[in-house]
Amino acid sequence: MAKTKSKQPRKPLTKERLKNQIRNVVGNPFNMIVFFSLLILFCLIIIPLLNMIQNSFVVAKAELRSIPGAKIGDYTLYYWKYLLASPLTKTIFWEPLVHSLLIGALTTVISVPVGALIAWLMVRSDIPGKRVISSLILIPYMIPSWCKAMSWLSVFRNSRSGSLGLLTGLGIDIPDWLAYGPIAIVLVMCMHYYAFSYIMVSGALRSINSELEEMGEIQGASKTQILAHITLPLVLPSILSATIMTISKSIGTYGVAANLGNRIGYYVLATRMKEFINDSPKGVGYAMSILMISLAAVTILVNQKLIGTRKSYATIGGKGTRSNLIPLGGAKWPLMIFLIIFLFVSMFLPLFVLVMESFQIMPGAGYGADNLTLYAWIGEIENAPSELYAQNGLFKNSEFGRACLNTAKLSIIASIITSFCGQFLGYITTRGRGKWYGKLTEQLIFIPYLMPGVAFSAIYFSMFSQPRLGGLIPSLYGTFTLILLVSIVKHFPFASRSGQSNMLQIAIELEEAASIEGASFWKRIAKIVIPLAKNGFLSGFLLTFISIAKELDLIAILMTPANYTLSFLSFEYSKEAMPQVADAICIVIIVFILVCNRIANRLGGDVSKSM
Amino acid sequence: MSKIVLEHIDKYYGESHVLRDINLTIEDGEFMTLLGPSGCGKTTTLRVISGLEKPQNGKMTINDAVVIDADNAFYEEPAKRGLNLVFQSYALWPHMTVFENVAFGLKIKKVPKDEIEEKVMGSLRTMRIDQYRDRYPNELSGGQQQRVAIARAIASSPKLLLLDEPLSNLDARLRIDMRAELKRLHKETGTTIVYVTHDQVEALTMSTRIALFKEGEIAQIDTPLGIYTNPIDLTAADFIGNPRINFIDAKAFYNGDTMTVKSPFGTYEFKHETLKLDEEIPENEEFDCVMGLRPELVDISLEDPGKKHTIEANVYASQPAGSETIVNLTVGEADFIALQIGLVEYDMNEKVYVTLHPSRMNVYNKETGRLIKFAKVKHHAGEE
Numbered sequence: 001m002a003k004t005k006s007k008q009p010r011k012p013l014t015k016e017r018l019k020n021q022i023r024n025v026v027g028n029p030f031n032m033i034v035f036f037s038l039l040i041l042f043c044l045i046i047i048p049l050l051n052m053i054q055n056s057f058v059v060a061k062a063e064l065r066s067i068p069g070a071k072i073g074d075y076t077l078y079y080w081k082y083l084l085a086s087p088l089t090k091t092i093f094w095e096p097l098v099h100s101l102l103i104g105a106l107t108t109v110i111s112v113p114v115g116a117l118i119a120w121l122m123v124r125s126d127i128p129g130k131r132v133i134s135s136l137i138l139i140p141y142m143i144p145s146w147c148k149a150m151s152w153l154s155v156f157r158n159s160r161s162g163s164l165g166l167l168t169g170l171g172i173d174i175p176d177w178l179a180y181g182p183i184a185i186v187l188v189m190c191m192h193y194y195a196f197s198y199i200m201v202s203g204a205l206r207s208i209n210s211e212l213e214e215m216g217e218i219q220g221a222s223k224t225q226i227l228a229h230i231t232l233p234l235v236l237p238s239i240l241s242a243t244i245m246t247i248s249k250s251i252g253t254y255g256v257a258a259n260l261g262n263r264i265g266y267y268v269l270a271t272r273m274k275e276f277i278n279d280s281p282k283g284v285g286y287a288m289s290i291l292m293i294s295l296a297a298v299t300i301l302v303n304q305k306l307i308g309t310r311k312s313y314a315t316i317g318g319k320g321t322r323s324n325l326i327p328l329g330g331a332k333w334p335l336m337i338f339l340i341i342f343l344f345v346s347m348f349l350p351l352f353v354l355v356m357e358s359f360q361i362m363p364g365a366g367y368g369a370d371n372l373t374l375y376a377w378i379g380e381i382e383n384a385p386s387e388l389y390a391q392n393g394l395f396k397n398s399e400f401g402r403a404c405l406n407t408a409k410l411s412i413i414a415s416i417i418t419s420f421c422g423q424f425l426g427y428i429t430t431r432g433r434g435k436w437y438g439k440l441t442e443q444l445i446f447i448p449y450l451m452p453g454v455a456f457s458a459i460y461f462s463m464f465s466q467p468r469l470g471g472l473i474p475s476l477y478g479t480f481t482l483i484l485l486v487s488i489v490k491h492f493p494f495a496s497r498s499g500q501s502n503m504l505q506i507a508i509e510l511e512e513a514a515s516i517e518g519a520s521f522w523k524r525i526a527k528i529v530i531p532l533a534k535n536g537f538l539s540g541f542l543l544t545f546i547s548i549a550k551e552l553d554l555i556a557i558l559m560t561p562a563n564y565t566l567s568f569l570s571f572e573y574s575k576e577a578m579p580q581v582a583d584a585i586c587i588v589i590i591v592f593i594l595v596c597n598r599i600a601n602r603l604g605g606d607v608s609k610s611m
Numbered sequence: 612m613s614k615i616v617l618e619h620i621d622k623y624y625g626e627s628h629v630l631r632d633i634n635l636t637i638e639d640g641e642f643m644t645l646l647g648p649s650g651c652g653k654t655t656t657l658r659v660i661s662g663l664e665k666p667q668n669g670k671m672t673i674n675d676a677v678v679i680d681a682d683n684a685f686y687e688e689p690a691k692r693g694l695n696l697v698f699q700s701y702a703l704w705p706h707m708t709v710f711e712n713v714a715f716g717l718k719i720k721k722v723p724k725d726e727i728e729e730k731v732m733g734s735l736r737t738m739r740i741d742q743y744r745d746r747y748p749n750e751l752s753g754g755q756q757q758r759v760a761i762a763r764a765i766a767s768s769p770k771l772l773l774l775d776e777p778l779s780n781l782d783a784r785l786r787i788d789m790r791a792e793l794k795r796l797h798k799e800t801g802t803t804i805v806y807v808t809h810d811q812v813e814a815l816t817m818s819t820r821i822a823l824f825k826e827g828e829i830a831q832i833d834t835p836l837g838i839y840t841n842p843i844d845l846t847a848a849d850f851i852g853n854p855r856i857n858f859i860d861a862k863a864f865y866n867g868d869t870m871t872v873k874s875p876f877g878t879y880e881f882k883h884e885t886l887k888l889d890e891e892i893p894e895n896e897e898f899d900c901v902m903g904l905r906p907e908l909v910d911i912s913l914e915d916p917g918k919k920h921t922i923e924a925n926v927y928a929s930q931p932a933g934s935e936t937i938v939n940l941t942v943g944e945a946d947f948i949a950l951q952i953g954l955v956e957y958d959m960n961e962k963v964y965v966t967l968h969p970s971r972m973n974v975y976n977k978e979t980g981r982l983i984k985f986a987k988v989k990h991h992a993g994e995e
Binding site for chain 1: 620623626628661662663667668681682683684685686689690694695696698702704705706715716719720763767943
C-alpha cells in the first residue's frame with residue numbers, strides 16, 4: 001500500500017474541542033493508570049538515581065572535619081577526588097577495578113563456551129541420557145552462588161580460616177591462591193553463570209532449521225566444517241548476548257567475591273563499595289556505584305550495537321524443525337564423561353560437601369562416625385561437642401527462626417507486590433506497544449536491570465536514609481521497609497517481562513469485543529483480563545518469590561541484625577570459625593528453592609525467563 | 612435499521628495517511644460490502660464506524676445523530692452507537708461458555724435474567740448452534756465458533772451489524788454455506804450490514820452495494836452488477852471477476868461523436884451514447900486504449916458460425932476443470948482467455964472460431980486508466 005507521508009491536519013482550538021479532548025484523556029481509566037505508573041516509576045527509579053549522583057557531589061555531615069571550611073550541603077569534588085585522585089586510589093579503585101574486570105573476563109571466557117558446548121550436546125548431538133541430564137542441568141544454577149562459594153570453602157579451606165576444609169583435613173596442603181582469591185571466585189562463578197549461555201544457545205539452536213545443516217552435509221562438509229561455518233555463525237547472536245550478560249553480572253558480583261576474597265584482602269568493586277557505604281565516606285561509595293552502573297550500561301549498549309535487531313536468526317519458513325541428531329562417533333563417551341564430571345562438580349559435590357560438613361564436629365576431620373553429630377541442626381550450646389561452636393543448632397536457634405520469618409515476610413510481600421505491578425506494567429507495555437508511553441515504560445523498567453544489585457541498593461540507601469518530602473517519608477535507614485522496597489523495584493524488570501508475555505496471550509480483540517458490548521475499562525479488566533491472566537501470574541509469582549528468597553547481593557548493604565534473612569544469616573555465620581550452622585542454613589535454602597521451582601514448573605513457569 | 616453517513620473521514624497513523632477523504636452513505640437495510648486488496652483501508656473504515664478507531668478528520672452520523680465530529684474531538688463510545696461487530700478472529704472469550712459469551716453484553720446492560728435466556732437462545736437457534744450452549748469455544752470447530760461470534764453480535768438486536776472478513780478462516784465448502792446463512796440473516800432481520808472482505812465472490816453474491824477501496828480511497832460505489840460489468844478503472848477491472856478480465860491493447864480515435872477502436876480482433880465503432888463522457892477522452896487524435904473483455908463472453912466454435920464479429924483464433928492451451936474449461940487463445944499478438952461451461956477438449960495449436968460481443972466490452976483510456984466506454988449490462992441472444 002502506497003502510504004504517502006503527510007502531516008495530520010491542524011484543528012482550530014475551540015472550547016468544545018478542548019472540553020472533549022480533556023474528557024477523552026481523563027475519562028479513560030487506562031490513561032490514568034499509565035500516568036500514575038509513569039509517575040511512580042519516575043519516582044522510584046529516576047529520582048533516587050539522580051539523588052545518588054547528587055549526593056556524590058555534596059558534603060555530608062561525616063566529612064565536615066575532613067573538608068576545611070565546608071558546610072553540610074556544599075558542592076564538592078572531595079569524594080570523587082578521594083576515589084580517583086588520592087593516595088588511596090590504587091587500593092580502593094584501580095585494584096578492585098582490575099580485579100572485577102579480570103574476574104568478569106575469565107568467567108566469561110570459560111563459562112560461555114562451556115554453556116554453549118553443553119547446549120549443543122543436548123540439542124544437536126546424539127549424546128545418551130538426555131532426559132536425565134536435562135532435568136538436572138539447571139540445578140547448579142538454582143543453588144545460590146554464595147552457597148557454592150561456601151561449599152568451595154568447605155573443600156579447599158585451609159588453616160587461614162580457623163577451620164579446615166575437606167582436602168586439608170585429608171592432609172593435602174592447599175595454598176592460599178587456590179583456596180581463596182581470583183581462581184576460586186572465577187571457578188565458582190563459572191559453575192553458576194554457564195546457565196546463561198546454556199539457556200540462550202540452546203534456545204537459538206532449537207529454533208534453527210535443521211535443514212541448513214543437512215544441506216551442508218549433502219554438499220560434503222565434514223562435521224567440524226558444518227559446526228564452524230554453519231551452526232556457529234547462526235548462534236552467534238545468542239552467544240554474544242550471553243557473553244554480555246555474563247560479563248555484566250560477574251563484574252558486579254558481591255556475595256561470592258566477599259566470601260572468597262575478603263579474607264585475603266582480594267577486593268572487587270562491589271566489596272569495596274559496600275565498605276564505603278556501610279562506613280564512610282559514603283559519598284565515595286556513591287561515586288563507585290555510579291561508575292559500576294556506567295560500566296554495566298556500556299556493556300549492555302555494546303550488546304545492543306553488536307546484535308542490533310538481529311536478536312536471533314530464528315529461521316522463517318520451511319518445515320525442517322525435526323532435528324536429525326549429529327552422531328558424535330568416537331567423541332561420544334569422552335563428552336559424556338565431561339558432562340557427568342561437570343554435573344558432579346557443580347551440583348552433586350557442593351551439595352554433598354555442604355550436607356556432610358553440617359554434620360561434622362571438626363570440619364576437615366573426616367567423615368568417621370566419631371566426627372559426626374546432629375548438633376548443627378538440633379543441638380543446644382550447653383551440650384556442644386566442641387567449645388568452638390558459637391551458636392545453637394539450627395532448629396533451636398532463635399536467630400534462625402527470626403531469619404526464617406524475615407525471609408518469609410520479605411519474599412511473600414515483595415513478590416506479591418512486584419508480581420501485581422509486573423502484570424500492570426506488562427499490560428501497559430503490550431497495549432501501548434509502539435506508542436510513546438509503552439516505549440518509555442519499557443525503558444524505565446529496564447534501568448534496574450542494568451545495575452548490579454549492590455549499586456542499586458546503594459541508590460536507595462542514599463535516597464532514603466534521610467527523611468524525605470519534609471518528613472512525609474521518614475528515614476528508612478535500617479528498616480525492613482527499605483529492604484522490601486529495594487527488592488520490589490529491582491525485580492520489576494523480571495516481573496514485567498513475565499507480565500508482558502502473559503498479556504500478549506490475551507489478544508486485544510478480546511477486550512475490544514467486550515468494549516463494543518458495553519463493558520467499561522474496569523469491567524473488562526475484571527471479567528476478561530484477570531481470568532485469563534491468572535495462570536501466567538501464578539508461575540511468574542513463584543519465580544519472583546524464589547529469586548527474592550535467595551537474594552544476597554541486593555540487600556547486603558541494607559542489612560541490620562534485626563532484619564537478617566536466611567541468606568545473610570548464613571553469610572554472617574560463614575565468616576566465623578565454625579561453618580557447620582552456616583552450611584545447614586544453605587541446605588535449607590537450597591531445598592526450599594528446588595521445591596518451589598518444581599511447583600513453578602508444574603504451573604508452566606520457566607526459570608529461563610528470569611534472564 | 613439505520614442510515615449511516617460518513618463525510619470527509621481522514622485517518623492517520625503517525626505520518627501514514629491511511630484513509631483519505633472517505634465519503635460514504637449506507638442506506639437503512641442495505642448490505643454494503645467494503646471490498647479491496649490487503650492494506651487498502653477497508654478494515655480501518657469499519658473500525659472507524661465501530662468506534663474502535665478515531666479519525667483525525669470528518670463527521671459521521673447514524674440516523675442523523677452525530678457520533679463522530681473530529682473538529683470538536685467528539686467520538687461517541689462504541690457501546691452507545693447501537694451496533695455490534697464480528698471480528699475476523701471471532702474474539703470469543705475462551706474462559707466463558709457459548710451461552711455466557713452471547714449473554715455478556717446483555718448482562719452488562721442489566722437485562723433481566725429470563726429476557727437474557729430468551730434473547731440468547733433465540734440468537735443461538737437462528738445460528739443453529741443452540742445445542743452447544745454449555746460448550747467452551749475451544750471445544751468447537753471453526754465454523755461453529757464463527758456462528759457463536761455472529762450469534763453474540765445479533766443477540767442484542769443491533770441496528771447496525773459490522774462484519775470484518777468473517778469467512779476468511781473457513782474452508783471453501785463452509786464458506787459457501789455461511790454465505791447463504793448470512794444472506795438469509797440479512798433478509799430475516801432487516802438489519803443494516805456493513806461487510807468487509809477481499810474476496811470478490813463474497814461481495815458479488817451477498818451485497819446490495821459494493822464500495823471498492825484502493826489505497827485508502829473509495830474508487831467506486833455501485834451495485835454488484837454495476838461493478839462487475841463496468842469497473843471504473845483498470846485496477847478495479849483486474850480485481851473483479853474470476854477468471855480475470857482480458858485486457859487487449861488497442862488504438863482509439865474519437866471525433867467528438869463516434870469512437871473507433873482498432874484492435875487485433877478488428878475495428879469497432881462505438882456510438883456516442885455508450886461513452887463515459889465525464890472522463891478524459893482525447894479528441895481528434897489517436898490514443899492508446901485497453902479493451903476489457905470478460906472470458907465468459909467469448910464464444911468458441913469449431914466451425915465458422917457465420918456471425919458478425921467472428922474471427923479465427925489459435926488454441927494456446929486448455930484447462931478442463933470439471934464444471935468449466937478455461938481456454939487460452941491467441942489472435943495475432945494478442946492473447947486472451949475464454950471460459951466455457953462443461954468439459955471440452957482442445958488440442959494445442961488447434962484453429963477455432965471466436966465470436967465476440969463488442970457491445971459488452973469495456974474500453975479504458977490507457978494513460979488515465981479510467982473507463983471511457985460502457986459495456987451493456989444485459990443482452991438478448993442474437994444481439995451483437
